[in-house]
Each structure stands twice: as structure tokens, then as C-alpha cells.
Amino acid sequence: MKRLVQGNEAVFLGAIRAGADFFAGYPISPSSEILVLAAEQAAKDPGFRFIQSEDEISAANAIIGASLAGAKSFTATSGPGFTLMQEAIGYAHQVEVPAVFVNVQRVGPATGMPTMPAQQDVMQIKYGTSGDYYPLVFYPNSVEECYRYAITAFNAAEESLSPVILLSDAFVGHLNEVVDVDAIEVEAIPRGRPSLGTGKRFFTGLTHDEEGHPRTADAAVYREWLSRIRTQHEKVAVHYSDFEFKENPSSDTLLISFGIVSRVVAPLASQFALFRPIRIFPMLSHEIHECAQSYDKIVVIEANDGQYAWLVERELKRDIVHVPLLGGRINLDLVKNGLSEKLRREVV
């Protein structure tokens, strides 16, 4: 049945549809609705477990432990909490733990502006923990997509055996739209890794062999592991090369935006070509190249000071214009003003 659903609620419902049965988290705006719904779920469903932990470090480690024990597990947080989770995320990559981390972004750094939307965790997601790793990251821009990509995030986690990030922002998380979630068909992939069992087991954040035994000075083991992980993640990413492209043959400019900014930019489709990556990482390199080749100017519009623009510039190896939307204010007038200033012509 169609009804009004909130973005954060849709993420939670998608997680349940994906088979999630464990949540641990620490409340933080603008993600807290997910935690509240998880608490309510645990109260009515004995098969669903919930921990409100003492902090985000504990929550992140709890979902890793639950996953190793066989649960489909997830947490939800925002920038400052996500920062605290970085060590655990690195551990989950090292130990190959499927789990979903939802980051509903707000203005930072630190506690910043708790209810104001931002997209300032792009770099943190890609480079926040130590070492080399290849995270899979999705960023929906509607309530319907919050549901769909919550399921997708769990599926990608099971396929890649890694922590997958579902990005959102304060506006997408607090957006209410009319959706019939039961009519959305996304198949949920079952657990990709057997649970602990009761026998001897050993997990370590140290570089290790296939049995989990530390190999802390063996470069060959490390290189083989990294190569396998990279290949594995790239292979899985191909299944989820999701993006939206609205070409515009009468324009010489391609606007790239994602999340809530892409909704704000949408009315400019008659003046510009529009590209929206949904899979943020690994970057949609081939797709961005293909879509950008017909346009003289590439503009990245994002609610940060050029984090994704820098990555696109590196990817395309050409000058990129970036329009930052800062301080939690995201609207079409700011976009038009920014474009007018950067393109040196009036955008109306």
C-alpha cells in the first residue's frame, strides 16, 4: 500500500527486507530514527536483536561480532560517529566481515551542525581507516531509493564479504515521500559467509593466512590478500554500476551531483546534461568517462568543498568546475548563483 514514508524509515525497512536481524548503534542526529525503529523492532520480534551501545566504537564492533556469529547486521550514524567507527571498519575489511554502515551526513567537522545536511564524508568513506581498502558505497536520493539501496547494500556486503556503506544526508534521511515499499522488488541475497559455529576459530586484524593465523612479516601473503580483495570488490561492484544520466545535446556542460543535491539540481535538466552516480565507490570511472566525453565543461555540485570534484578531476584528467553548497543550505537559488559565478554567465 502506498503511504508516506521517511527516508530513514525506508532504510530501516529495506534492512529488514534484506534479512537484517541485528542492529547496534548510538543515537545521533540525523540518523536516530533508524536506531529508534530498530529498538521497536526488537521489542516486537524476538528474532531481531538490538543494542544501544555506549558509543559508536562499541556499536561498530558489535555489528562485526554479530556478523561473524551469523547475523545480517547494521548500524546507523552520522559524521562524528562514523569517525569513531573507522578503526572497526578497517578491521572488518581485514577480516572480511559483511555488514552495513549507514551514514546520514550532517555538517562537520566534529559535532558541527547536527541537523543540517552535508556531503562532507565522501573522503572519510574512501580514506577514513588505515591501509588500502576498496569500499562499496551507495548514495540514494529518494525515499524509494533509500529502501532499494538498503537492500542493495546488504547484498553487496554478502557478495564482497566486506563492510558496505550506505550514504544519506539530513535532507534525504528526513524526507517523506509516498512509497509502496511492498511493491519494490529487490532480491535479498542470503548470508555469504558461514557463521562461527562452536569449534576453534581465530580472527585477527593482523595480516593473516586463510586459517586466520598471523603472518605479520610476509609480504607475499599481504600482496596476495590485497590483490584478491581488490579483484573481489571490483567484481561485485560491476553488479551495481548504478547511475542516472540525462543527456542534453543542446548543452556544452555536464552537471554531476548526488544525494539530495541531485534532487535540487533536477529542474536544470533543460539547460544542462545531468549525471548522478548512485554507486559512489568504487567510482564509476567508465561511466563518467562515457557520459562526460560529449561535454566541454564538467561541473560537480556537492554539499562540501570539492571532495568528489577532486576525485572526478583526477579520474577525467581535465579541469573540473566545482560548486560547493556549504553550511547546510542547499537550494536551487544557491546552485544557480554558484553556476552563474563559475560559468560566468547567468543561469536562471
Next chain:
Amino acid sequence: MGKVIISGEGGQGVRVISHTMATLLANLGYEVSLLYDYDSAVRGAMSVAYLVFDREPIANPVIQEADILLKLSDKAEGLGAEKTVCQTGLCTDEEIPFGKLGIEKFGREIFGNMIALGRLMALVGVEVAEEELAKVLPLKYKEENLSAVHFGYHLKEEDLERGLKSRKRREFDFSSEQPGVADLESDSQS
């Protein structure tokens, strides 16, 4: 497409009014987007709801110019609309003392929110059957809420003009023809 912005302070009822209206419109088959923009201070800080409804999918839910702006406080800046309906003293377009009416007609200031909802529904031109309305109103004080929405929906321009004049006399005097609780109860029974 209809665009409504409701602005106020945390705790004033921006969420109740906007979510009830959005749910009602969704139940009537409209595509609806409702977006909250608020400061993290729980009470007394800026709180804005952007509501868009249409028969087609909604591209941009972040609106700046609305058809109607309901202004319950002066906290939010930079919001515009073709028509502004406000709590007394906050605009010169259409002033309605919602809180005072809530007390006078229904015994509590809080019913002013439902009067505002009724006025908004009338201004956006969406007719609602009482049965549909009853499904989405807060359960507590449902009858009073229904009556208050009904009251707001049926406010007439001439009543508002008279009310504006009477405000200068430090009171807001609606005509006795305006339905009160008793009238509405008898209406609903018939």
C-alpha cells in the same frame, strides 16, 4: 502542483500540521514530498517544513517559493510565497490568531494548529471528507481536532477582514455565524 511552507519554532506544531496534511494528501492519491529543516535545539529554534504535492512525481522537494507560507514565528529567513498566512503580527497578508482562536473556540491554544491545517487545506483547494480527515488526525482529542480543522477550513475572507479590523481593538471577533464546537457536533451527527 501545490507548494506549501510551514515555518515556526520547535514545539509550535510545524511537524504535526505538516505531517497531518502530507498524510492526508497522500491518502487522497497525490504524490507528496515533505521535508523537515530544523535547528537541533528542541524548543524555540527554527523549524520549517517544505510540502509539495502533485499528480506527477516530484523532482525537487527543497522549495524556496511556495504558493502558501504558513508562518507561526519569525525564526526562519528567506522564505517566500504568493500568499502568507501568519500568526497575528508576523505578516500583513492574512493574519489569524490561531492560538487565541484555539482557546476561544475549543478551550486550548494547541487546537490553533488544527485551525491552521483547516485554513491551509482550504487555501490549497483540496476538499477532504470528514472520514478521511478522521483517519489522519492525532488520536488524542480527535473530536476537538476534527472540529478545529472544520472551523479553519470554513473561515471566510470577510471573517478574516473583520478579524483584522477587530485586532486593532485588541480582540478578534468572528461572526456568530461561524461554526463553533456545538454547531460542528450537531453537523457531524446529521
